[in-house]
Amino acid sequence: MTNASTAVLPQPAGSLLPDHPTFVNEIVGTLSVHSQYVLHGNLRDEFLVGGEIMPLHKALWSALRPSGFEALITYDQIDGIGVYPPNDPAVLQAVERVLGPNVVGRRPSPERLRVHLAKAVGVPEQPPVEAGGSAARSAPAVAPVARPAARVAVVVDHAARLLRAPGQLSEEERDFFLLCQKLASAAKAHTFPGTRQAPLHNPVLWLVDGERDLPAWFTAGVESIRSVAVALPTLEHRLERARLLMPIFPPSIQDVSAAKTDPVEVFASRTEGMTLQAMRRITLLARDRDLGADRVADAVRIYKLGVDDNPWRHSSVRTQIIKGERVISDRVKGQDRAVAKTLDILKRAALGLSGAQANTSDSRPRGVLFFAGPTGVGKTELAKQVAELLFGDAQAYLRFDMSEFSAEHAADRLTGAPPGYVGFEAGGELTGAVRTRPFQVVLFDEIEKAHPLVLDKFLQILEDGRLTDGQGVTTYFTECVLIFTSNLGIIRTDPDTRKRELLVNPTMGYDELEQKVKDAIRDHFTTTLGRPELLNRLGDNIVVFDFINAATARGIFDGQLANVMRKVSTDLGIEVVLSPAARQQLEGMCTADPFNGGRGIGNQLESALINPLARRMFDDDAQPGDRISITGLQAGEGSAGATLWTNVERGAR
Template sequence: MTAAAEGLRAAPWLVRAYQELQRHRHLIVHGNVDDVVRWNNRYEPLAAVLGEFLTMTGYRAVGRYSLVDGITYRDEAMRGTAEPLTAAPAPTATEPVPAQSSSRQAWNPFAAAPPAAQPAAQTADAGREDGGRADRVARADESLRRAIRAAPPAQPRTTPDALGAIRRLMTQTEAPVAMVIDSADLIVGAAGQLDEHHRANVAHLRHMLAEAAVAPSGPGLRNAVVLVVRDLGELPAWLTERPDVAAVLADRPGPAERADVLAGQIGRFHRAAEAPAAVLHQAVTTLANLTDGMTVRDLQTLEVTSRLTGIGPGAPRRLVARHRFGVRDDPWEQLDIDKVRRADQMLGARVMGQPAAVRAVADVLVNARVGVDFVAGDAETGNRPKGVFFFVGPTGVGKTELAKAIAELVFDDESALRRFDMSEFSQEHASERLTGAPPGFVGHEQGGVLTNWVRERPFSVILFDEIEKAHRKVFDKFLQIIDDGRLTDGHGRTAYFSHSIVIFTSNQGAATLHRSHPGGVPPYQFVQEHFNQAVARFFTEDLQRPELLGRLGSGVVVFDILREQVIRSITDKFLGQITASAAARGFELVFDAPAIHRAIVEHVMTSGAALGARPIRDPLLEQWIRVPLNRWIMANAPGPGARILVHRTASSPPFGIQRYPGEIVEGEHP
């Protein structure tokens, strides 16, 4: 059997399995073992396919052992062939048989003394009696032997008993036989180590693998053990690394196989009967591309999703998204077009002084909403994230704030933002936390913090903060996200990023910006060039991963430094919040705004410049205005409608609180 000859009649991995059996190797079938498998132009469970496959390969008896069902065979003819070979050897003519009951005590050579001598006459009579008895014993012995040979073998009661029977089957040379052992990890793997029979199970398996014989009759096949396990890592190294054992990956269906499955069901999709043949054909091709990574069972339920959602074959990308993420509304489809048109203004009102960054994000939102791309339709897989950004610039200038603003704008929920602090992933072993620990390691059952989040919240903004602090291995996962739009965790579950926005942030180049431009405040063009060069050095020289920089493309967004007008705007924003809070409590605030602006700008542009806009709210406005204001209100208990003046003083803090000059509020304490 060759791949060319079989074509799509069987799953491609079965060709590899056939070749390994011809090389006299045992098999470990792992991976997508819970799916249905293509065989002879139909799809059947793996157990049924392996039975037919091994029979076709030339094995005269094919059995299966599971912890639940014990040893079973494909049919009664195979049972009749195999069971006599698994039985313990029958007693031979020289072996003792069970003692027969008699009225006389038989002579026992191990007794204390022989029987006493008898007279001659009595001896002759006894001889005749003994001769008759001997004949009867012989006939009974032969009858017993025939019954033993005709009786069915006793069924094994424990796993070691069953493996012992399988071992006898592997060592015989009368007929080529194969035995499939399900859930091998529960028998000889890490999951079975607590079983009291584990050591015996391992010993039996080692012997049967090493002692398996080649049957001289038939096609010259070696008796074979086929171990089935979901995760190859659950089996011990001594087993997976044996030269007489081959690990065969039962892979998920490829493009041709997916197209075959979809072609058989596309006619049952919602309103498919009304669609032209060309549309259905194109839908099959597109869906085969979009469903990479799905199992056959997943593909077979696409038609159900189509009928439930009312999405026909003419919208394959929408259909796959609904199927993959559940039958729920897609925020990208429902994103208000007017909101997208005003994205520049809405984002700019929250993130001040960063018009270039805001414009870059708004452009991505427009592209995602309108949908015009470099392909005519849905032919591409479309698994890449909706947007990938690399925000770089000084600290405290609005990188994280813009990420929050995107989550609020697109998903109407700021909690749709998930931030990962990359300083927590600086160690090599910590990088596995994103996708989950490998099998056998602590925390494996919990999955990955990143993959778990994306599987639960596929419509979200993913923020990787300060990625220069992450370990180099983490960048391999970043490349998968940008390129394929998906990650697979330690349990084999896939998280898709196709409906997410992925943002990386970095401060690369911030420490050297002012040294590289000593002549005052640099213009934005200089800032942009400086940070672009810093990012290029980081990826090409420090990481030696230029391919990552290439994947980011125009996604590198440089944030500007804080300038005086921006500092004033941010200050006014916080003062407005304090004013609104005071008004809700019945007070009217009057600020000496020019004096406050001058004080904040002076402080931020000198000693606080390295922290960006963060000091404006805390500690400056917190210590200069909010705390003194609350203390003054506590001490003076102004009545409702009181006007309060916040003005510059020569004391510390530099701003004082008092009643507005000439304002008298009835009922206010003096």
């Protein structure tokens, strides 16, 4: 067995190791000035070191050993004290020189663990706790000794599990971390005989998932404790990992050498924001499902979403979009230009070309639409039609009313509350729903009413195509179509007088209306919110809806009136007949104000016809088979409802 103390020749202190991850170099390069490190982030991944894949402890050891370190002392609450590398007598001897014999494998109490840490960094043991007083109050100021017994580093894994909650420490927890903080300040850098090293600390490395998992005061303003982020792998690392993994993929059906895209590059680009360990698991999944290198993208999608079927590849999507050019125009009336642009964006999404001009378009949502324009003109209705058009299912449609997300804390509703807060166990409304149905339309209604912190979530979705919830689970939006709606540019509220002013009107041409609305949207995101980057992510996906014209209003009225007549006939068995004069009168009342759009027509129809008709049928005890003839109507004044001049014929049907 190779002796650990002679296996590697020492290097000058602080030497950078170009074949090591950045966070390892950050630690090795600052050992002369920092005595403790809080490592957070992608700790459980695999790391590329000189072309070799290795876990965190091995990556740390490969960098510390050339600087003269004799051992890693490891600790967690399950396994207790351990050593790395294991099974090496020289390493075990070094640890025993520091901590004493028979400590490996034991699970020390917090008080005893603190003593072990003090020995490792070269600070005298603290006296025992006095009766009736805490260690923090009774212990004198610590002072460094000449030198630790050996050059070692201590790795405290799952350090956040040493306490119940960072903001709610028990007295014992508080004292433990306070004493560790004092150790960090008292520890000194040392040289060791027989080495050419400059003075270095024996560091303590705390491993946590999140930067705030330890008490905030533990690292705040303490220069001897350094916080180090362990980042997700870069594109360069993913490319190298993909090259190593590609031989494991089953033989491809297609000749990948003749393909226009390199499977290695596809693998690396599709796994942006993922770990090297995930790439290995994707490879194993591809092998189990017999997915060759030509189907790398499918393997990544299955791993991310957990589903084999990809509705975007169904021929029915193309058929539905072609069919939609006729169907949607019939259901969303008077918005030919808005419908045409929406269908263009959907065709692009179906082909997977959304954001194709970017280097990393594969991670973005399938499609993004921003519907803007007057109220009641079909924005929400078109969103519903898009869901049914793409997936043949009106249930593949998720709506969030952003007026409910105007408070600062509302962002937690989308992704779930952070650990330790109320509602943490429930998860996020948005992330949970998208994980359940990865292929769906997500509608964010009246986006201008959302709090800026909520908008930050959208920025991440639009750029990276993913969100990580409060429980640390990542949700991918790469197969979703996101639709935002807004009334920006229609009405402006004076900040001083609070009076509402119309910025556009039904007499404007579409080009003028479109420009005014887009200018208002640009001003809102850049000036009012200070979020120009969000506007840039939306790009040219802003679809402006026009006011409905007189002909469209009549068409909407005819359709809604027909719905009323059909429902009364089908559900109640009663025939309602409108005289030509009454119908003309009703149409004039319902279409008089085009500003309120189709929703306004429906509201007027309810007030002028449905309410008085229901009142008459109820009061006269109308029965199936009756016929009600309406010869005229009169609008109500004040709290009085509208009045119908009717004639009820019993059993006339």
